[in-house]
Amino acid sequence: MIYQVYPRSFADGNGDGIGDIAGIRSRLNHLSALGVDAIWFSPWYPSPMADAGYDVSDYRDIDPVFGTLAEVEALIAEAHDLGIRTIVDVVPNHCSDAHPWFQAALAGGPGAPERDLFWFRPGRGPNGDERPTDWIGEFGGETWTRTTNPDGTPGDWYLHLFAPQQPDFNWEHPRVRAEFEDILRFWFDRGVDGIRIDSAGLLVKDGELPEVRPDHQHPFHDLDGVHDIYRGWRRVADSYPGERALIGEVWLPDRQRFANYLRPDELHAAFNFDFLGCAWDAAALRESIDGTLSAHAPVGAPATWVLSNHDVTRHVTRYGRADTTFSFAAKREGIPTDLELGTRRARAAALLSLSLPGAAYVYQGEELGLWEVEDIPYALRQDPMWERSGRIDPGRDGCRVPLPWAGEEPPFGFSPDGAAAPWLPQPADWKDRTALAQTGDAASMLELYRAAIHLRRAEAALGDGELTWLPAPDGVLAFSRGSGFRCLVNLTNAAVPLPADGELLLASGPLDDGLLPSDTAVWLRTPEAVDGPRADAPALT
Template sequence: MPLDETAEPSDALDSLPEDRVADPATLTAQNHEWWRTAVIYQVYPRSFADSSGDGIGDLRGITAHLGDLADLGVDAVWLSPFSKSPQRDAGYDVSDYCDVDPIFGTLADFDALRAEATAQGLRLIVDLVPNHTSSDHPWFQAALAAGPGSPERARYMFREGRGADGELPPNNWPSVFGGDAWTRVTEADGTPGQWYLHLFDTSQPDLDWTNPEVRTDFLDVLRFWLDRGVDGFRIDVAHGLIKKEGLPDYTPPAGSGSMGGGTGEAEMPPWWGQDGVHEIYRTWHDVVASYEGDRILVAEAWVEPLSKLANWVRPDEMQQAFNFTYLESGWTATRIREVIDASIAVFSSVGAPSTWVLSNHDVVRHASRLALTADSPQGSGIGPKSPGLPDRAVGLRRARAASALMLALPGSAYIYQGEELGLPEAIDLPDEARQDPTWFRTKGERYGRDGCRVPIPWQASAPAYGFNTTGAAWLPQPADWAPYARDAQEGVPGSTLELYRLALQTREEFALGAGSVEWLPGYGASVVAFRNGDVTVIANTGSVPVELPVGEVLLSSVPLEGPALPTDATVWLQV
């Protein structure tokens, strides 16, 4: 049955961003910028490669494997946090923004990594966590010591409690990790005192971004790393820095996930997506633009509809924003086509590329997620009582097809470490080994993110699968991961690693990142079919095979045994 390609996108997707739309002359001038078409590889440092043997990955381990990433065919590497931290939330609780945590190495190790990345032809993006600090940060320790009304406390979101004696939190906001978003301090004289806001763990107090000193200090942080040669920053919780004035009560709708609601709603929760964040990023844009070499800002902003997300990448703000609407679209052709259409429309209207992504360090790996029938809210993952746990074979087949589809799209794409190996979510970790704050704050109802953060396998027969030489690993690796190891897949036709390598080579050869989507009519509703330049892409999410046009097969996510594309598969053709 022919597909009606004239169907309108849903209301949640179709409106365009508010203002500062790029003009055609600007678009022409910007076409050369590397980040518009780049494939960027996310490294989660503690789980990538461990040079010291202590069970935690480090900067020297990353440096030793940069050649492998260049060989894979990526353009840039993004490093998740490696700054000094007590590691209560795996480095997203920063105690010094301008130093390397000793578990990862030193600033000299970072400089060596930067130099090797340059030698390998790789750009380098680093994580920046501006919404909150660690409670160990000198700023917060000074705030506790200084007391109510002090300039030190004005750096953070301290408030008086409600109730007769201030015994109740200032409002009803929930923490992303579970429980309340407020913690009461004990003052220096031993009496119960003010409350501080922490949208995440109690050890991650939120900064007050209405404070000019906070803004000035972070401009210095940007310059510190830009001076060391980084090519850009991925901004953690980019949509959370400004809270609604007055901090009003708000109850997230049921099923809104660990990010506290707002997706698909007409109005964002009072802690996400407030207009004041854009002034901050316009200032950051100016700092980054003052350096040579097309340095970039990348927004982690869980914002819907897409028209609102596009506001983060207007010409004078950030360069990229992760397309989480695409990540959450599932393996349904109708939804995938709808999101692709809407994404290209809204991002191109402001002169930005769509930035496609399927997995990262906060979500269930898509080799498992695409075979789930249970819900898996961002950040929370699944839990011991989740129904419909994934079938590994189905999940891997769909993941390979979904990745082949994503890498054929115009714009930029992100790969999360291990997805090129087909790694599934490590679901069956021992409870005593779990470390994610979500596991503890939900009292074991949700596993959190440990399952996508397990150290990745390099060598099938080596200790810790080659993660190090000692066999130690900060999270236990599944006993059946040997077939996923890099050396078990390298040079093996049809392996997931070789599928990714071929996809990246072909993507570059045909300049797919700089291309466009032309939908192909005549396919059923369960098929995604389009042409990008000289490449025809067909993905079958349905239950019956799809007849293929005659042409040269450039890439297929499954072996093709006839003139039809089987279910849960993607093919690239030159017709």
Template sequence: MSQLLAAAHPPASSRPATDWWREAVIYQVYPRSFADADGDGMGDLPGITSRLPYLRDLGVDAVWLSPFYASPQADAGYDVADYRVVDPMFGTLDDAVVLIGAAHRLGLRILVDLVPNHCSDQHAWFQQALREGPASRIRERFHFRDGKGKHGELPPNDWESVFGGPAWTRTKNPDGTPGQWYLHLFAPQQPDFNWKHLAVRDEFRSILRFWLDLGVDGFRIDVAHGLVKADGLPDLGDHERLKLLGNDAGPCFDQDGVHEIYRDWHTIFAEYDGERIGVAEAWAPTLERTANYVRPDELHQAFNFQYLATAWQAQPLRDVIEGTLRAMRPVGAPATWVLSNHDVTRHATRFANPPGLGTQIREAGDRELGLRRARAATLLMLALPGSAYIYQGEELGLPDVTDLPDEVRQDPAYFRGAGQDGFRDGCRVPIPWSGTRAPYGFNSVEDGPSWLPQPDTWAALSVEAQTGDPDSTLEMYRSALALRRDHPALGGADNLRRLPSPDGVLVFERTTDDGPAFLCTVNVTDAPVTLPTPGRLLMASDRVTAGDTHTVQPADTTAWWTTA
């Protein structure tokens, strides 16, 4: 399927340390679904450590770990009970230290997920607040409020949870009578912190230093746009219903007060050697608002969700690429690019369906079409200036599992029946490593358990099955990452220049002062196109017929070229 003409990449440690994050390729590991060392069906930290050489050889620069902290797992670990303890299902703190050290020896950096907007309702602070009742001063660290109505029976305002239903839950007083309400923008088991309280700010400064002292290279900051709420917690009123994509931030999200927090955190990162970083998961309404999170004295990167949500169409892609670069220039921050993560349908399935269905899709769609477009979209993403994120398994071309039985689903949004569609489990199924039947090397137990069932069709998609096959998606990723590392015009520099192209085709060039130019041609149409041959073909996502003067590029295909 692909044309892979790249040499083997040098080790990750050969990349310059200075401003490493400006051009890094960062691989997201969802711990429960990556590798299971003890055979209980749940991925764990020793399993991740055992697979780090695979990530080094893939060619990534850093690994981001989704939460592995002590948690009741009401929302897959994003409900944290203790930020300094590893949940036993994933291992121990010693296992985390071993993982960090092993990654560094392989030239990989480690980012950990930080969840500062909310904690678990089993967190010691929240449990104390419940025990002590309305007079407790510790309630000021959360958003406890009296209800409306004659007997306080109505929520304090009209905010709705991202997961559906009211964003408020009523407590019981220690004597069993109905009590105050508390705010949770997500599940009821995830009470929001009050970031105007100094104890909250001090606690998270301490948490940052705890993990930085253990050697982590940075943090992905969950719901980075949500920490500060509007004064007085006013009703939403005419604002859109609270939701993750395309939201009008209103009084719940993207308040200007969050930036004071990140300026403070920036000074903590600067205390440590090795360029430690913060990455914002900030669902801001515009790219310009997103850029506020990466001003020089705040965080280092912000996820580009506008790009992730863009349809596979030439003009929308062109607009979001140019808009992203334009928005980041005034603050001097790198663009970031991402196609999939643990919260959205994998792009191999999104692109298999008609555009306009959003980022959580219930239908498998046209698998062949989806994979072809996903491969092309990957080469486009990796050719852009800045940093790129890869979600585990996308390098295998994994689709979402859209036919999971209801009884195995664990996404809390699924059970609340509103808000997000609740089908995030489909992108979280454990990835296949080897063998012809489940669990495909996810653990070493024959016919072993897996916390979500893997499809019978995944044997051909395993790492073992694809390794060495020049047409496989895995080998395409390996070659693309090697070329991205080696070509002098690629990486973090904002050096993209759009070139003339027919309708439905993107053509751009990246140049340096003293090296060959790099060119990328992307055919987003459903038919082959004939283009002037721009140079020497490096690789393509599908078979390209390159002649001396003209090239035939198939539908839904990206090709890389160089003038060398």
């Protein structure tokens, strides 16, 4: 099981209201007790923070707001001592406009060789006043910004699929490719076990700059040239002793195209956003699970199961809505949410995802049952999606609110006593969701996750292996994982009978005299069990 840490919001060690490396090191015991196999750290590099650190100005150092490179090296070693591997986030599609290469491209004017490392193009129209294309950005809005030449005259335009402060690299240039392979070596040399690749399908663009047209190859989504890049990265990873993993953020609706990233000489794994965005519906979930497993089988890669991350509405909130799916296009403020219902479904979803074949990911705070914070004052919002969408999309700050660790009022142990206020405000109602409040409470979300992850490690049938669907009423998911382990999830509005021959291992909520209530999941051991418990979980599961 891999746990995602969003450093700015995990734990604050120095009292400035922002999470940091010292805070993470002080809370490693929480992750060890939870039973995680690996930690994925969102970007912690030097950055102007135009997009929460995904605008990187130096890929080989740590932003002072988080700490120092020496502290990170100590963190990696301390995690290894606890049997926890580390995964760092690398952002290869774009950098910060403060990156030395981009600054040199601007300062040198139209003839600067550094301009070839990015996408500088003249504008359209008689005076070059029109953008080179009408592409829409990944955050919404325009994708080209015009520069000013050193002599003050209007200059060329540069491409940024995200914010204007995030110029896109030109991956056709060999210097870009060599630079990132060296960045991988830099982190592998420091003991990192894996690389999470941000926006992995966007790196290559069609140099002809065609407009986006239906029934034509998209000019910058999932072009075939990306695969040669990742073959090079795989050669770097394979040159190191032990297991070094490459994990892609690949948002693709076409499962076959998705699987292409996972061929034996490319990435080891990729995030399964199909499952994350799926409705709380038995038929839809089964189709997503089957489709995911069938896409991964031919390439021999492990499937991944993700319920939340730093970019999406927390699933306690999503599952409490009339529409339980997720898409960026549908994000709006003011959608009615039943948090009690969402929490019940989230508990069941935890048992479902942790019992499927492959690798499970947990986003920080998910194990505490945190919900999306939707009432952040406008003046405090920092996500560029908020402004670039014309304040239609509420942005991603609501899933990035600092974690509650202990206490009855904010900052709930996120920062030391006397510290500055957390960088985003925490709801007062989170006093019942702190790690301390939930520890020892058998009915809490935290203890459910601890129990489930412990069983996942101990049960021979879980982790990698086969899944077999079992007969079940409409609206109920039932499957076995090897000999003697079953998972049942009731997604109907009524209780259904439990198998009479099953020994209860774990339930997501109270059972009802032999019945499995609505929105509840159970793990059972059945009489055909022949395998003993395994000694430990496979690598990065």
